[in-house]
Amino acid sequence: MSLDDLLPFLSSRDGALELFNLKRLPQVTLYFQKGKLNCVYLGNKPVDALQARSVIGELINARKGSFEFIPGARAKVCPELLGWPVDRMLISVTTTYDEYAQVSDRLPHPETVFKLTHIAVPDDTRLSDFWKRAHIYLQNGISAKDLASKLGMPVDHARFYLLKLQQLGAVSAARAHNAPEKKRRTSAAARLLGSLKKRFFGEGSAWSH
Amino acid sequence: MEPLKVVVAGPVGAGKSTFIRTLSETEVVDTDALASEEIGKETTTVAMDYGTLHLGDQLLYLFGTPGQDRFDFMWDVLSEGALGLLMLVRGDKPEDFGSARRLLDYITSRHPVPYVLGVTRQDQPPVWGPEEVAPFFGVPQERVVGLNARDPRSAVGPLVRLLELMVDE
Numbered sequence: 425m426s427l428d429d430l431l432p433f434l435s436s437r438d439g440a441l442e443l444f445n446l447k448r449l450p451q452v453t454l455y456f457q458k459g460k461l462n463c464v465y466l467g468n469k470p471v472d473a474l475q476a477r478s479v480i481g482e483l484i485n486a487r488k489g490s491f492e493f494i495p496g497a498r499a500k501v502c503p504e505l506l507g508w509p510v511d512r513m514l515i516s517v518t519t520t521y522d523e524y525a526q527v528s529d530r531l532p533h534p535e536t537v538f539k540l541t542h543i544a545v546p547d548d549t550r551l552s553d554f555w556k557r558a559h560i561y562l563q564n565g566i567s568a569k570d571l572a573s574k575l576g577m578p579v580d581h582a583r584f585y586l587l588k589l590q591q592l593g594a595v596s597a598a599r600a601h602n603a604p605e606k607k608r609r610t611s612a613a614a615r616l617l618g619s620l621k622k623r624f625f626g627e628g629s630a631w632s633h
Numbered sequence: 634m635e636p637l638k639v640v641v642a643g644p645v646g647a648g649k650s651t652f653i654r655t656l657s658e659t660e661v662v663d664t665d666a667l668a669s670e671e672i673g674k675e676t677t678t679v680a681m682d683y684g685t686l687h688l689g690d691q692l693l694y695l696f697g698t699p700g701q702d703r704f705d706f707m708w709d710v711l712s713e714g715a716l717g718l719l720m721l722v723r724g725d726k727p728e729d730f731g732s733a734r735r736l737l738d739y740i741t742s743r744h745p746v747p748y749v750l751g752v753t754r755q756d757q758p759p760v761w762g763p764e765e766v767a768p769f770f771g772v773p774q775e776r777v778v779g780l781n782a783r784d785p786r787s788a789v790g791p792l793v794r795l796l797e798l799m800v801d802e
Contacts, residue, residue: 538742596771597737612716
């Protein structure tokens with residue numbers, strides 16, 4: 425049974441769904457109450473909304489695993505009550521993965537550094553969760569690889585969110601600077617420019633491009 | 634006087650090898666190999682293309698990077714200490730713009746290298762022009778130049794623009 429079949433089936437009951445024997449994750453526990461996913465534990469720690477989305481995504485893509493449902497179980501500690509209706513959460517995560525598959529060849533390189541271009545929280549809740557956690561780091565410039573490490577999420581997810589923010593114009597690649605090198609280059613360019621024009625367009629010829 | 638180098642980058646089929654062959658005054662050294670996957674052409678650059686230009690007493694190397702992602706380590710090797718970067722993209726293949734932007738962003742965020750974006754195949758309309766391509770890449774209009782990589786007077790345009798921008802900055 426796939427997780428997207430299992431979740432709606434169990435979520436109408438209050439309790440905890442424990443998933444284990446997962447290839448890429450430690451034990452995951454999902455706590456449901458009144459048809460909503462309220463809390464996600466990774467191992468023995470609760471995760472925030474951004475990490476919870478990544479975990480659910482990984483679970484849906486996990487081909488194998490074991491599960492056990494514990495009726496009535498509640499999370500001991502849950503700093504961020506998610507309150508996600510299960511049906512909407514599944515659509516959201518599945519849509520994200522479909523989009524991800526479409527843009528996988530255009531995702532930014534993990535080491536490309538991005539910076540904020542303007543501060544405006546995106547409307548899309550998937551992006552706004554990421555934004556809330558990431559914008560402080562993006563103010564000074566950071567790569568998907570470093571961001572993923574700081575936020576505790578897969579690098580590919582960070583790359584996906586950065587691409588989406590780039591498409592919205594909220595972030596752009598940070599262009600590296602080096603003042604001494606710039607001076608050296610300017611001097612070299614001035615030397616080369618005249619010779620280049622002369623070579624391809626002749627002495628004193630008009631130049632237009 | 635130490636030689637300087639200009640890096641020519643871009644997705645597979647952007648015209649990098651053609652561009653370097655057109656401008657180089659010496660026989661171009663290339664490392665083309667039969668493509669091992671479907672990339673729209675029979676051979677592709679697997680390490681780099683290499684050509685030269687003597688401008689006065691200055692020797693300029695033209696290094697073309699491989700277009701495929703699995704050779705991405707070469708992007709860093711070739712960009713280190715480069716005078717400038719020419720990023721080429723085919724004007725009649727907008728589906729490649731995303732991978733070209735990805736490459737431009739990667740190199741320029743890691744290396745403090747001035748760049749110009751060259752939009753090739755301007756001689757083969759219908760084709761996207763430089764003014765249409767610039768917003769997609771989020772770069773200023775003056776950094777985007779149209780060209781025909783087979784014509785020396787057209788191909789040299791992005792290199793001239795690159796040097797002009799560096800002098801003006």
